[in-house]
Amino acid sequence: MWSVLTTSPSTWxxxxxxxxxxANHASAAWxxxxxxxxxxxxxxxxxCMLVWLSGIDASRYLDMTRPLTLxxxxxxxxxxxxxxxxxxxxxxxxxxxxxxxxxxCLTAYFATEALSDMLGFSRQxxxxxxxxxxxxxIAMALAEIxxxxxxxAMCAVLMSGIIGAVLLTGVTRxxxxxxxxxxxxxxxxxxxxxxxxxxxELGQTQAAFASLGMLLNGxxxxxxxxxxxxLG
Amino acid sequence: xLKGLVLxxxxxxxxxxxxxxxxxxxxxxxxxxxxxxxxMHVWPGCAETVAPAADxxxxxxxxxxxxxxxxxxxxxxxxxxxxxxxxxxxxLATLLTMVxxxxxxxxxxxxxxHSMKEAC
Numbered sequence: 001m002w003s004v005l006t007t008s009p010s011t012w013x014x015x016x017x018x019x020x021x022x023a024n025h026a027s028a029a030w031x032x033x034x035x036x037x038x039x040x041x042x043x044x045x046x047x048c049m050l051v052w053l054s055g056i057d058a059s060r061y062l063d064m065t066r067p068l069t070l071x072x073x074x075x076x077x078x079x080x081x082x083x084x085x086x087x088x089x090x091x092x093x094x095x096x097x098x099x100x101x102x103x104x105c106l107t108a109y110f111a112t113e114a115l116s117d118m119l120g121f122s123r124q125x126x127x128x129x130x131x132x133x134x135x136x137x138i139a140m141a142l143a144e145i146x147x148x149x150x151x152x153a154m155c156a157v158l159m160s161g162i163i164g165a166v167l168l169t170g171v172t173r174x175x176x177x178x179x180x181x182x183x184x185x186x187x188x189x190x191x192x193x194x195x196x197x198x199x200x201e202l203g204q205t206q207a208a209f210a211s212l213g214m215l216l217n218g219x220x221x222x223x224x225x226x227x228x229x230x231l232g
Numbered sequence: 233x234l235k236g237l238v239l240x241x242x243x244x245x246x247x248x249x250x251x252x253x254x255x256x257x258x259x260x261x262x263x264x265x266x267x268x269x270x271x272m273h274v275w276p277g278c279a280e281t282v283a284p285a286a287d288x289x290x291x292x293x294x295x296x297x298x299x300x301x302x303x304x305x306x307x308x309x310x311x312x313x314x315x316x317x318x319x320x321x322x323x324l325a326t327l328l329t330m331v332x333x334x335x336x337x338x339x340x341x342x343x344x345x346h347s348m349k350e351a352c
């Protein structure tokens with residue numbers, strides 16, 4: 001009887017959506033949005049546990065939850081909408097945005113590659129880690145297109161998000177930077193959605209520039225990977 | 233909402249076509265995103281068409297990614313052998329990215345306000 005439940009897509013879809021809702025509630029209400037109590041991290045930890053306990057194969061679980069992962073594509077296309085809504089801000093800050101996007105994007109990608117090479121990681125691991133500053137769907141696609149592992153990419157993305165959110169105010173304070181746009185853009189570029197969430201606690205301007213940083217870095221890193229691929 | 237969803241799916245398919253048949257080395261969804269930006273540029277009204285579908289998708293983006301998580305269980309050998317090193321690389325690289333981004337943004341702003349004052 002037990003196996004009827006553990007092999008039914010309905011069960012796993014219900015558990016996945018239910019745990020997502022619970023993790024959102026727990027993170028906001030019980031942990032007051034602390035970066036370490038990130039809802040994605042909470043939900044994934046709980047699901048890993050359940051999948052392991054149920055004895056089904058992790059790839060089987062992925063198959064059964066296909067209705068959810070199918071939406072990653074159209075949701076990624078949707079990212080054009082917030083970018084479009086920010087177009088005025090982009091025009092007004094073109095120079096600092098372009099400059100910081102260039103150096104930030106290149107540092108995020110190549111510092112990761114260089115450090116991975118130094119520690120002798122395999123090519124597959126290195127290309128999975130390299131796009132870690134972009135948001136998860138973009139990073140997973142960019143890892144895959146270079147022969148990496150989407151799962152590992154997502155894990156590196158989560159880690160970058162949590163580290164950036166925890167260290168943001170410490171790093172900018174040490175650099176004596178108080179400008180809201182700078183702090184926000186830094187958070188979004190280096191820590192995607194988690195940086196945006198952290199910036200929302202700091203203020204409206206920070207949040208807007210954080211979301212801009214996340215979106216522009218996703219695009220810039222995609223272009224960077226495309227250029228590398230066409231150069232071979 | 234359905235009109236918006238159709239538009240998103242059409243652009244995603246166009247992205248897949250461009251990536252596979254056109255040989256553009258970008259993920260299909262990113263090509264779709266770029267096409268959407270282009271479309272909004274020539275037809276600004278389409279933002280309103282797509283918003284009812286796009287906004288709920290964006291709001292629940294994390295939900296669509298969570299099912300990938302348990303696949304981490306398949307990588308247990310990698311975690312055992314290189315987990316700590318991977319965490320160290322990610323931490324150091326994130327720190328570097330933050331310092332470089334904040335530094336550049338701040339310098340460029342400084343330079344811009346400075347040169348503007350001179351121009352006046």
